[in-house]
Amino acid sequence: MHRTALGTLAALAPFLLLTACAGSLPTAKVAADRITGNWAGPHGEKFSFAADRTFTASRLDSKNLTEAMCTGEPSEGGWAFYVAEGKNTEISEKTAKSGSWIGLSFHGAAEDCRIDLAVVDGGKALCATDDRDLPCGLDVKFTRQS
Template sequence: MHRTTLKIFAALAPFLLLTACVGSQSTTKVAVDRITGNWVGPHGEKFTIAADRTFTADGLDSKNLAVTKCPGKSSEGGWSFYVAEGHGTEIGEKTAKSGSWIGLSFHGAAENCQFDLAVVDGGKALCATDDRDLPCGLDVKFTREP
């Protein structure tokens, strides 16, 4: 390789690695009680996930979630774990006791808001995604509220 090409690659390598890591996390299967509670995102996003399969959310209009068409004001809906239906198909199942992917269904004015949550970091975080191939595709990671 030419010296100039090596310099360009060396300069770009950190950015290429960062881009590759954004959505490439592996998911973790957890029980319902591991995801219920209050979760916060890096830019003021908030989720409260209840065992009765409902949730409330605030601040979902942050920069990284803008593509999801979610409101910044308080919204609510229902959630379920995705379960395998067969032949590579998954559906949201409200009675599933565990899972690694959480389907969200927003109600009211937020019904056009669309993204899922992937359970990552051994169940310590939830990542927002609009692409099942990229668990952290929207680059918003929710952690338990302290």
């Protein structure tokens, strides 16, 4: 290889590693009370999770979430942690007291929105994904708001 090509490859290597790992953050198991409250994404996306396992959402029409068929219209639905039901099988269970993956069930006009949320950063963030193998697969990270 030419020195210029090697230099370019060396300069790009850190960026390629970051890109390859962007969706693979480790998940963290948290109690339900750590999920309740208001969360915001980087482009104005918002979720508000209630203790009764309902949620409201708005502005889920950012580029990465529209690919998962989400809309920008205010929406609502139910949330639950995923729990193991058997070998290689998980279901969302409204009575689960803790978990690391959150299943969302949208109602009304947003019912086609197909995302789950992974609890990451030790419970400090929620990542949107449409692929359980990639916790931050849609590259939208929500953080708790005061």
